[in-house]
Amino acid sequence: MRRYLTRKILIYLLTFFLAVTIDWLIPRFMPGDPIRNMLARVSVASNASAIQMMYDYYARLFGLDLPLWQQYLNFWKALFQGNLGISTYLFPTPVIEVLKRAVPYDVFLLVPSILLAWYAGNNFGAFAARSKRLDNFVLPLSYVLTATPYMWLGILLAWFFGIVLGLFPIAGAYSFSLRPTWSWTFLLDLLHHWFLPFASLFIIDFGGWAIGMRNMIIYELEAEYSRYLTALGAPQHLIRRYAFNNAILPQITGLALKLGVIVAGALVTEVVFSYPGIGYLLLAAIQNQDYFLIQGCFLFIILGVLIANFVIDLVYIVVDPRTRRGMVGESA
């Protein structure tokens, strides 16, 4: 057990290191540079030598005048001190502050949509596997849903429910007329704005999980332990419960595998709905070549996906006795 966990943690640390390195590299591969961008935005002076002076000053300030390897080392040093740098786009706010404002919206959007879609999709898929007629209807629909890009469904929902029916707002996390407070009016407004982005994430993931579960259940009901129980006259509900318990295992692994995709999907959905989470922020950061903000956003995503995966690894130990046995075998 201990050996298993140590190994897992080592693998996660290695993944973290590689992912963060790529995260550091990617913005630097983009054409253009953040300081010129920043100066262009404020358009301080028309004098070329004045601009050059300001450019040198800011390049030194952000440490961008150093050789790349030095920048890379400095980046890790700063990271261990909890310093993600200062945003050039929202200068002079530290990246940490910017992220702190955005992260709650992400958590609020991602956690319910991922978990609810997983839970509901699995239960619905298991239910659909029982009835031929329901299955004939649900299966094609689920395939269409799971193949739909997140933002496209987001746009459709925004158009239909927001513009045609006018039931839901299509942008922002709350009305411009309100300020964030712990009041019922504000919370209701928040939920009202949250619903469409949530629904577009939920519906697509729901389709995927429902298909997966439906296929797994049909497979498990054909499995030999199911046939044995049938031969011994066990009632359907017991056989179905066993099938469900077995079929849920690959779905848990599936959740770990799909987490990255879902988070990426959430990013574009946020852009569609101008929802002020990491996705929306990331788009702005990329458009403004804000190295530090891009790094910060990706760092948050990397951490989120890795932690969630680790939690799923732990859950798996609890639900599948065979993993536990494997661990005993290893240490023996």
Next chain:
Amino acid sequence: MALKVENLTVYYQTLRGDVHALEHATFQIADGEIMGLAGESGCGKTTLGHSLIVLFPPMKYIGGQVWLDNEELPIWDSERMNAYRFHKVSLIPQYAMNAMNPIRKIGKMIQELLESRKVDYKEVLPELKRRLDLVALPHDVLQMYPIELSGGMKQRMVMVISSLLNPSLLIADEITSALDVATQKAVAEMLVEFRDRQFVKSMIVITHDISILYQVADSILIMYAGVLAEKAPTQSIIESPRHPYTRLLISSLPEVGVRFADKRLSGIPGNPPLLLDPPIGCRFRDRCPLAFERCLEEPPFIEVAKDHYVACWREFENHA
């Protein structure tokens, strides 16, 4: 008479038509009798065994009746059959290695299974433990997951589960096929032990391995191409078989002490007919060295000596 089967006919539904896997099976098994059911692959022995307990599509009930302890079994009605399964008729499946839910502890699974059949687990538990002792399994297995048992242990565990409610008829389907010879012998002896202790009243042991049947079976039923060929006490089948197919089958078995470098082991030339459109008359006709005109008619399955049933026109002629 524990089991009485009359005219049982079961087909398989396929896209190309019905496969005549079992036709007009008529036989009886006495109380305490272990009947071996042998024949080559695809001759319908598993179909016959399964039709007595799990007659599900693509198997299709065509006709015939089955009585167990003088009570008719509704084998064509899976819902009604549920009441008899496990309590009266039970099955040790071919796939015993995978017959248990991999993510439940074995004891827990047995408990859930029993409770779903309205049997009190606590009441059965002492008997269950006695039987574990009998098959030399430690009581700890109830706290284990199936993956923690070896193949032979799983096989014995499934034998214990299947016979737990003392069924009148236990169908053991190819249960020795996946085991090594030493374990085969132990399993075979356990079957006999189960009968001797009256855990089960009578048994059908399905196998293609006649030497196993020689050890356990009181009588042997030989099938060929979906029909019954011969049923007789084990000694008679081995020493004085009457059906030409049985004779050729027995003569194909290797014998101890014979060097097969000197004497080639003979097989039966030809292949069994396809059951999608079986030939009329005796189904062994094409491969039978003794076939004559009469064999174009289907031979009945008749008792030619005490407890010795044969379906062969030649045999009837010899007796006439």
